[in-house]
Amino acid sequence: MVAYTPGQVVEETGFSLDTLRYYERIGLLEPIGRNASGQRRFTEGDVSWLGMVRCLRDTGMPxxxxxxxAELVRAGDQTIRERVEVLEAHDRRVEEQFADLREKQEALQRKIQYYKDVLSIPDGVYDAQG
Amino acid sequence: MVAYTPGQVVEETGFSLDTLRYYERIGLLEPIGRNASGQRRFTEGDVSWLGMVRCLRDTGMPxxxxxxxAELVRAGDQTIRERVEVLEAHDRRVEEQFADLREKQEALQRKIQYYKDVLSIPDGVYDAQG
DNA sequence: CTGCAAGCTGGAGTGCACTCCAGCGCAACC
DNA sequence: GGTTGCGCTGGAGTGCACTCCAGCTTGCAG
Structure with missing residues (x-):
């Protein structure tokens, strides 16, 4: 059975060692196994769960x-339906984020265009704040 | 000359009163004018600048x-070119955010699909973490 | 004239998500 | 057998962007 040292997990997942320990403390990771001298040894499952965590984190889940x-996952297979609901709700939020951000970006681009228009008529007098 | 009370600005901009005061403290707003008894009276220009602030904030500018x-804006018209550069750089970052988020979302959707596949074969035994 | 809402100030507190630190253990390499 | 490196712990600190608070003044309605 393969086991990953903390350093290897840092390498693989991109999370810092402190972050991994923090995630374990708060219960986002279940208690990580230890070797004889008390050092963490992550399983394949731990690492793949961290992949899920990264995915959720990077899409903005608090x-x-x-x-x-994580608690649903630990509760076993009978929560899969509920997990799908949670993930789909999250996916819809991500979709909303997109729409929102796109709108805001369009506003930004209009402001940029405004500045460029001012630039192209160099000696006008404008209130350049709007 | 029109002047806005703090309450009206809260209404118009969606920023809280505390946020407005905070923005003034840190120099994101220039010192707001006061009436005879020391209460803030915002100008049209203040409000339109707050529109810009909202736009930048909502697109994730720190x-x-x-x-x-804001300092560039205060420095006057000779900084317009530089302002355009700042805004365009920001716009490119927003664009990157999009690409990034879309990628992450696709990963998320693959995970959701995986769960759904598990759901559709109800009595299999799977590691549902990946 | 009495309330109550709106606003003022400086400073402290909040929530999130980490991040850092001191002081320690263990292993291994020269 | 020293020192280098990885890892351990509990707890404190950080950075960001607000948000709240006590104690006060002002504005306006009834």
Whole structure:
């Protein structure tokens, strides 16, 4: 059975050692196994769960919600349906984020265009704040 | 000349009163004019600048960078070219955010699909973490 | 004239998500 | 057998962007 040292997990997942320990403390990771001298040894399962965590984190899921999701995972197979609901709700939020951000970006681009228009008529007098 | 009370600005901009005061403290807003008894009276220009602030904030520009941008605005018309550069760099970052987020979302959707596949074969035995 | 809402100030507190630190253990390499 | 490196712990600190608070003044409605 393969076991990963903390250093290897840092390498693989991109999370810092402190972050990994923090995630374990708050219950986002279940207690990580230890070798004879008390050092962490991560399993394949731990690492793949960290992949899920990264995915959720990078799409903006708050830690508290990831912890709730982790609890569902630990509760076993009968929670799969609920997990799908959580993930789909999250996916819809991500979709909303997109729409929102796109709108805001369009506003930004209009402002940029405004500045460029001012630039192209160099000696006008404008209130350049709007 | 129209002047806005703090309450009206809260209404118009969606920023809280505390946030407005905070923005003034840190120099994101220039010192707001006061009436005879010391209460703030915002000008049209203040409000339109707050529109810009909202636009930048909502597209994820950090406060510190907004403050630098505010300083450019205060420095006058000769900084317009530089302002355009700042805004365009920001716009490119927003674009990157999109690409990034879309990628992460695709990963998320693959994970959701995986769960759904598990759901559709109800009595298999799977490691549902990946 | 009495309330109550709105606003003022400086400073402290909050929430999130880490991040850092001191002081320690263990293993291994020269 | 020293020192280098990886890892351990509990707890404190950080950075960001607000948000709240006590204690006060001002504005306006009834």
């Amino acid at each position: 830690i508290a919600e990831m912890v709730r999701f | 406060i510190a960078e907004m403050v630098r941008f």
